[in-house]
Amino acid sequence: MIPGIGGIGAWVIVHPFNTVAVRMNLATASGKERRQDLVILDDGAMSLYKGLSAGVMRQVFYATSRLGLFDVMRDALAKYREIDVWSRLAVGVASGACAAVVSCPAEVSLVRMSNDSALPPELRRNYKSVVDAAVRIAREEGIFAYWRGCMPFVNRAMLVGACQVGTYDQLKSTFNQLGVTGKFSNVFCASMTSGLFYASVTMPFETAKNRMASQRPDPVTKLLPYRSTVQTIGTIAKTEGVLSLWNGFWPYYLRCGGHTVFCFIIVEQLKSLYLSR
Template sequence: MYKGLSAGIVRQIFYATSRLGIFEVLRDYLAKYRRIDIWSRIGLGLIAGGCSAVISCPAEVAMVRMSNDNSLPLQQRRNYKSLANAAYRIATEEGVLTFWRGCSPFVQRVMLVGVCQVATYDQFTVSYRSLGVPDGLSNNFCSAMSSGLIFSLVTMPFETTKNRMAFQKSNQGTLQYTSTIGTIRHIATNEGVLALWKGFTPYYARCGGHTVIMFIAVEQLRKLYLSYFKK
């Protein structure tokens, strides 16, 4: 059940820290020359998301291979012993560039996350502050829940599409869903557009909860760091 956990943890460390860190560094640098508005944040979110995807892609490849290894026939299993073993064997047996083979979908998804989650959170903190919500847990919570809502609304059609494509059964060797756009079109035409958001409440509870925990943890760790190292 936990096979590939070490790779997943390393992937999350590189993915989350680089996504948030690159965004804030670029935002603070740009703020020296111009006012940061929503469009600036969207652009920075795209850049930060793309960079973090490229950085974390090797760990993503190792995680996917390790977690899915048992689903392969015995003769095709790679039997990686650890994350280090997986990384070494991929690099030596298949070449270093294998870590980034087929990374485009992952990069595109993370760029979307960079906009819908990181950029919107940053914008909401400013918006709530202007409405009288002071900086602190209340502002962080409201901003994170709002960001999680935007993230859920934008990404759920893709989540629905992914699930339909992953769990479909072939009919005499043919598949009903073969592409993301085709699946979205089929669902919207035959079941209605709102079917793309069927089951939204539990999805938002998951994404919103994750977003709240992530950003509140980041803000509290930032305060702790500043209290000790920026006196």
């Protein structure tokens, strides 16, 4: 419950950064790139909050299961062995993979809704809400479309589990040993460091996930252009250049680092309040 509340609260703050990151990341895929300042000028600053309902729903499933399972698995493992950095990494990978599978339908809706305003009018899906997106995806594309992009999402989530959750737990101890002992400063330093690390490592998988989640079948062959994590990353690198896998990195990092900071600060505060009762 507490991890879910922390994830939702943090997501509301960083959602605009995610919107910009998704739009920049998918800009070259549409073939009709629109500058983000023009998108905001045309549609208003509140367009950066497009897809917020899907983002919140994603956190309900993703943050709750990922952070909750991490604590449960770590505590269970502690009964049999000392918890070190390798234990944290293994538990982070396992909890991240489980959370990705559970929350993939909300992730597909989030990617599509966040990027819709940046597309030409004839390519927009115009989902009204996450519920409308869920109903239309099932009706128009079939139930399995909910898990389009699931494998790169799982790959990304496993890396996030290791790099964010696992390293955050370890970095708190490391910064404490370095003299960063203040509650807020310790959480901030550990969060921003783990956020930078995992944003750099996971960006290619984020790109693959975004492409697979937003894609449409080819109008002639009716086949999907992106079919697997490796094929998607390879195709993008070959046709658009390797660095295109990191398109939108800085807003993505602000989303990753910012969400890490605010999520763990909220979680730590809620835990303190709960324990002081």
